[in-house]
Amino acid sequence: MMNYYPKPMSRLIKELAKLPGIGPKTAQRLAFYLFELPRDEVVGLATAMVEAKDSLKFCAICGHLTDESPCRVCQDTTRDHHLLCVVEEPKDVIALEKTREFRGMYHVLHGALSPLEGIGPEELNIKQLLNRLQTEEINEVILACDPDLEGEATALYLARIIKPLQIKVTRLARGLPIGGDLEYIDEVTLGKAIEGRQEL
Amino acid sequence: MGLYHCEGIILRTRVFGEADRIVTLLTKEKGKIEAVARGARRPRNRLVGVTQQFSYLRGLIFTGKNLDQLSQAELIKSFAPLRDDLLKMAYATWWAELLDVFLPLAEVNTEIFLFTLAGLVVLEQTPDPMLVSRAFELRLLRYLGYDPVLDHCVRCQEGAHGSLAGFAPVEGGMLCRICATSAGEKLIPLRPSALAELRALYAADLRAVARRPVDPTLGNELGRLLFAFIQWRAEKPLKSLAFLQSLLVWQEPSGS
Ligand SMILES: [Zn+2]
Ligand SMILES: [Zn+2]
Numbered sequence: 001m002m003n004y005y006p007k008p009m010s011r012l013i014k015e016l017a018k019l020p021g022i023g024p025k026t027a028q029r030l031a032f033y034l035f036e037l038p039r040d041e042v043v044g045l046a047t048a049m050v051e052a053k054d055s056l057k058f059c060a061i062c063g064h065l066t067d068e069s070p071c072r073v074c075q076d077t078t079r080d081h082h083l084l085c086v087v088e089e090p091k092d093v094i095a096l097e098k099t100r101e102f103r104g105m106y107h108v109l110h111g112a113l114s115p116l117e118g119i120g121p122e123e124l125n126i127k128q129l130l131n132r133l134q135t136e137e138i139n140e141v142i143l144a145c146d147p148d149l150e151g152e153a154t155a156l157y158l159a160r161i162i163k164p165l166q167i168k169v170t171r172l173a174r175g176l177p178i179g180g181d182l183e184y185i186d187e188v189t190l191g192k193a194i195e196g197r198q199e200l
Numbered sequence: 201m202g203l204y205h206c207e208g209i210i211l212r213t214r215v216f217g218e219a220d221r222i223v224t225l226l227t228k229e230k231g232k233i234e235a236v237a238r239g240a241r242r243p244r245n246r247l248v249g250v251t252q253q254f255s256y257l258r259g260l261i262f263t264g265k266n267l268d269q270l271s272q273a274e275l276i277k278s279f280a281p282l283r284d285d286l287l288k289m290a291y292a293t294w295w296a297e298l299l300d301v302f303l304p305l306a307e308v309n310t311e312i313f314l315f316t317l318a319g320l321v322v323l324e325q326t327p328d329p330m331l332v333s334r335a336f337e338l339r340l341l342r343y344l345g346y347d348p349v350l351d352h353c354v355r356c357q358e359g360a361h362g363s364l365a366g367f368a369p370v371e372g373g374m375l376c377r378i379c380a381t382s383a384g385e386k387l388i389p390l391r392p393s394a395l396a397e398l399r400a401l402y403a404a405d406l407r408a409v410a411r412r413p414v415d416p417t418l419g420n421e422l423g424r425l426l427f428a429f430i431q432w433r434a435e436k437p438l439k440s441l442a443f444l445q446s447l448l449v450w451q452e453p454s455g456s
Binding site for chain 1: 212213218243244246247248249250252253255275278280283284285286289290293294296297437439440442443444446
């Protein structure tokens with residue numbers, strides 16, 4: 001199929017198809033779209049990609065994605081520096097920031113423990129976390145790991161190494177999705193929601 | 201396209217596509233199967249909770265051209281305690297990987313299914329699963345037809361008391377002193393008392409093993425032998441074993 005295209009076109013399609021969620025059909029459509037754009041806009045897009053790639057790094061303190069280190073969250077003196085939320089990925093920080101509910105600090109692990117993949121504590125940003133807990137004045141650590149097996153493993157592991165430091169450890173409540181219909185909620189989620197019920 | 205009901209235990213799950221999961225199930229009716237659970241990574245999907253690792257479920261499977269599909273599932277037992285305790289989770293994952301590595305797809309084995317189910321029930325209730333796991337590993341090897349030779353020398357059949365030098369994973373059993381010298385293989389030493397324990401574990405009821413106090417020295421000694429043998433049999437590194445071992449090493453200082 002690729003032979004029908006001039007070389008630069010088939011190369012572009014091939015590169016686009018490497019992106020997540022983009023199949024060969026979509027890659028073709030995008031390639032034609034890019035070809036029809038004014039040159040300025042194509043250059044703008046390409047430059048944005050290269051600049052993002054070149055200027056983004058991980059914050060030296062919390063591990064979040066940033067263009068300056070320490071990142072804006074770590075530098076913000078109006079936030080609660082005694083409250084630390086541990087997440088698996090930078091995109092989890094973004095998700096929590098969007099809620100506007102959380103005004104503490106973050107720590108990004110860059111992954112989760114995976115018993116089946118053999119990913120152990122050494123492969124995660126845990127040493128730096130312990131370092132922070134010993135040098136900064138943290139009163140509470142909120143574990144905001146994914147509610148899957150890897151997330152559970154990570155939260156259990158962290159709770160066990162943090163508790164001896166006499167720091168309060170909490171985790172996100174596992175409960176019902178807002179707007180859901182109780183009868184359609186699966187048994188496990190419902191069970192956890194009953195476990196985590198709150199007094200009104 | 202066909203349709204069948206089955207009862208199964210989730211051995212592992214993998215992400216698939218945008219929102220799906222592929223689950224590997226050990227079923228009573230069809231042996232080990234793989235099926236896609238559509239939408240099982242969307243928070244409100246009915247399959248989310250049921251398709252957690254180690255869940256024991258009753259499912260409805262559509263057989264497809266390429267992939268089978270788990271279209272409905274109902275929880276029989278969630279085995280949640282195996283996900284709420286790190287050490288139990290590590291053991292359960294290790295068992296699941298053993299089953300996944302050694303069992304071929306779509307080969308019915310009711311004995312292994314029932315044994316696994318019983319094993320997980322015991323594991324759920326055992327505070328220190330070390331010896332239970334040794335018994336599980338050993339019995340699973342027997343069900344798979346890989347049982348290590350423990351009663352006599354695997355080469356010359358010599359079985360006299362005190363004549364055995366150690367365990368040779370590559371030979372699949374114990375070697376006597378004479379054969380060990382000529383074989384020149386790396387042996388795993390085993391105290392006679394540990395060897396006796398190992399033989400006894402073959403026949404032991406997992407529930408009875410769970411009630412016994414755990415002797416970590418014995419557990420580790422048997423573990424060295426079984427891990428080496430299993431690793432050699434699997435012909436590839438077993439990742440969950442590394443995880444389990446890192447946990448056991450780490451636990452020791454805070455164990456008291
Ligand atoms: Zn930062
Ligand atoms: Zn011999």
